[in-house]
Structure formats: structure tokens, C-alpha cells
Amino acid sequence: MTLPPERIIQNSGLLQTRGLVTHMPNEMDLALPSHNMFSASSHTLPTIDLHSAHLGEQVVSACRDWGFFQVHNHGIPPELLNRLRAHAHCFFELPLQQKERVAACKSNNFYGYGVSKARTYFPNDWMEAFDMEWTPISRVRRHVQQVGLAHARYEDFCGAVEDYASKTEKLAVRLTEQVALGLGLDATAFSRHFEESTTSTVRMNYYPPHPNPSRTLGISPHSDFNIFTILLHDTVPGLQVLKDGKWITVKPSPDTLVINVGDTFQAWCNGRIKSVMHRALVNATEPRLTVVHFFGPHPDTMIVPPAALVDNDNPLRYRSFAYKEMVEQIMHIRGKSVFESPLTSFLL
Ligand SMILES: O=C(O)CCC(=O)C(=O)O
Numbered sequence: 001m002t003l004p005p006e007r008i009i010q011n012s013g014l015l016q017t018r019g020l021v022t023h024m025p026n027e028m029d030l031a032l033p034s035h036n037m038f039s040a041s042s043h044t045l046p047t048i049d050l051h052s053a054h055l056g057e058q059v060v061s062a063c064r065d066w067g068f069f070q071v072h073n074h075g076i077p078p079e080l081l082n083r084l085r086a087h088a089h090c091f092f093e094l095p096l097q098q099k100e101r102v103a104a105c106k107s108n109n110f111y112g113y114g115v116s117k118a119r120t121y122f123p124n125d126w127m128e129a130f131d132m133e134w135t136p137i138s139r140v141r142r143h144v145q146q147v148g149l150a151h152a153r154y155e156d157f158c159g160a161v162e163d164y165a166s167k168t169e170k171l172a173v174r175l176t177e178q179v180a181l182g183l184g185l186d187a188t189a190f191s192r193h194f195e196e197s198t199t200s201t202v203r204m205n206y207y208p209p210h211p212n213p214s215r216t217l218g219i220s221p222h223s224d225f226n227i228f229t230i231l232l233h234d235t236v237p238g239l240q241v242l243k244d245g246k247w248i249t250v251k252p253s254p255d256t257l258v259i260n261v262g263d264t265f266q267a268w269c270n271g272r273i274k275s276v277m278h279r280a281l282v283n284a285t286e287p288r289l290t291v292v293h294f295f296g297p298h299p300d301t302m303i304v305p306p307a308a309l310v311d312n313d314n315p316l317r318y319r320s321f322a323y324k325e326m327v328e329q330i331m332h333i334r335g336k337s338v339f340e341s342p343l344t345s346f347l348l
């Protein structure tokens with residue numbers, strides 16, 4: 001079921017909370033390339049077949065040159081991806097009052113449903129999101145229960161999120177092993193730190209249509225602060241990645257997953273791979289949906305680059321920190337109108 005654009009906007013509550021605000025230009029965008037709407041570009045993200053050979057080298061070169069790549073042959077069944085997308089669409093199409101039963105402001109303002117204010121630093125982003133705590137033990141059921149779905153639908157929603165996120169968590173760990181191999185390290189240089197516990201969030205993002213899409217953004221430019229982010233699209237484009245000073249639009253391909261490096265992983269690899277700025281556009285006619293798994297280590301994990309990644313040509317770039325310091329740093333900079341990389345405060 002897809003509702004008409006006016007109903008989708010009404011169910012998002014965005015008009016009531018902000019009106020059709022003029023989001024652009026803001027300071028951030030003045031410092032960056034213009035708002036090139038779906039510009040035709042010869043660049044496409046690197047695509048990696050996870051069944052192919054020399055995976056470590058491919059993953060490292062994508063993480064070094066782009067900070068972003070897409071994967072196929074990832075082993076997650078297309079039916080599961082479709083089921084998850086269908087549940088997410090149905091969730092966002094619920095009336096606002098029902099979504100607000102699990103409002104983020106009722107918890108610690110982080111997990112739960114809400115518009116973007118608490119999450120993306122930028123209060124004017126034209127998006128809704130539902131954040132679910134995924135680890136140490138899945139808390140998905142606790143969040144979804146509050147929505148008050150019919151029992152069978154509730155079970156299937158939770159089952160789809162749990163099945164998907166346990167698979168994407170394994171994929172994220174596997175990709176850290178490929179980065180380690182590609183950098184000439186022991187495969188478990190990073191992944192051994194994930195054995196006991198990790199901290200991940202699964203977020204459903206929904207971008208309702210906007211009557212004047214060139215005057216707003218779905219999500220403002222930012223980098224992610226974790227290890228790896230795994231993003232599932234539907235068919236509507238919107239994600240843009242900053243590459244060599246230009247915004248590159250990612251063409252959604254429903255069976256592939258988009259992966260990006262987070263700030264913490266950049267620091268852990270002593271800057272050999274990079275976490276890059278990205279943003280999302282909206283359009284006038286169709287809602288856009290993404291499901292994003294933010295994979296991170298346990299809060300006490302110390303982020304110390306392996307000795308083999310530090311030498312005269314690559315001096316240590318960041319001081320060691322516990323992952324929870326990174327999270328604190330994010331809380332500190334959240335709410336500022338201009339995105340500030342949290343890594344700045346760890347630079348040596
Ligand atoms: O929905 C998208 O395309 C981007 C989402 C994103 O960057 C985020 O949630 O951090």
C-alpha cells in the first residue's frame with residue numbers, strides 16, 4: 001500500500017513541526033558543492049562481488065578511495081530484504097499518533113521513532129526515523145511492542161528485523177576481517193574485539209515527498225561515527241556521497257547493500273581508510289525508504305591502531321580512545337547547526 005503524498009506528509013507530522021521550511025543554503029552547504037539534484041555523473045560506487053577473489057584488496061581500495069561501496073552476493077535472501085522493506089513502509093504509513101507510541105523522546109531520546117532533530121544534528125531535515133537498539137541483546141521486541149501492531153504482524157516485523165540484523169552484523173564483522181587482510185594484518189585484528197559484545201543500532205529512515213524538494217534535504221551532510229554502516233535501499237534514489245569535492249548520487253539497486261566506513265574505523269586503521277560525508281535528497285512524488293545497520297564495538301573497546309599501521313610514513317594520527325568517548329563526543333556535537341567531525345577532537 002502506498003498512500004498519496006499528502007497523506008504521507010500528514011502522517012509524518014513534518015508540516016506541523018517545521019512547515020515547508022527553506023532548509024538551504026545553510027553554512028554547511030555554503031562550504032560544499034552546490035545542491036546538484038541527481039546530477040548525471042560518470043562515477044558510480046565501487047561494486048564488490050563477495051564471492052570474488054582478492055576481497056581484502058578490493059575492500060581496502062574501496063574504503064581508501066571512496067569510504068563507500070556496494071556489495072552483491074552477500075548471502076541475504078532477497079525475500080528477507082523485501083519483507084523488511086514492506087514492514088518498514090507499513091510502519092511509516094501508520095498515523096502519527098500510533099508511531100508516537102514509541103516516540104524517542106519517551107526513552108533517552110535516541111531509540112524509538114521521531115523526526116530527525118535528535119539524530120542527525122540538523123533539525124530541518126525532511127525525514128522520519130525509527131531507531132532500534134540491536135545489541136548487546138536485541139531490544140527490537142521491546143521497541144516494536146509499544147507500537148501496538150496486531151500480534152501476527154508484530155511477530156513478523158520483529159522476526160524480519162532480527163533475521164536481517166543478525167545477518168548484517170555477521171557481514172560487518174566479515175568485512176572488518178577483509179579490511180584487516182587487505183592491510184596486511186591478521187584477519188582477526190579487529191574482529192576479535194567483537195566476540196563478546198558489540199553495540200549496533202538498526203534504523204529505518206523514511207523521507208516523505210516534499211513539494212519543493214530542491215529547497216530541503218532529507219538528511220544533511222554528515223559522516224557516521226561507528227565502524228561500518230550497512231544500508232538497504234528501496235528503488236528511489238536520494239543518497240549522495242562526497243567524492244573529490246562532488247556529490248555522487250548512488251543508484252539504488254534493490255538486491256545490493258551499500259556499505260560505508262565510520263569515523264571510529266578510520267581512526268582504528270590510522271587513517272588508511274576513510275569515513276566520508278554523505279547526505280540524502282528528497283523528491284516531490286515518492287517517499288524514500290532506507291534501513292540502516294550501524295555496527296560498532298562494545299563501548300569499552302579501546303581504539304588503538306595495530307602497530308603495523310604506524311610507521312614513519314604513517315605517523316599515529318589520533319590518540320587512543322574508548323568507543324564510549326566517541327559516543328560522548330557525538331552527544332556533545334549533536335544539535336550544532338554545522339556538522340563537525342567527531343574525529344577532530346581525537347587528532348594528535
Ligand atoms: O537514507 C540514506 O540514504 C542515508 C542515511 C544515513 O546516512 C544515516 O542514517 O546515517
Ligand SMILES: [Fe+2]
Binds near residue numbers: 222223224278
Ligand atoms: Fe549516515
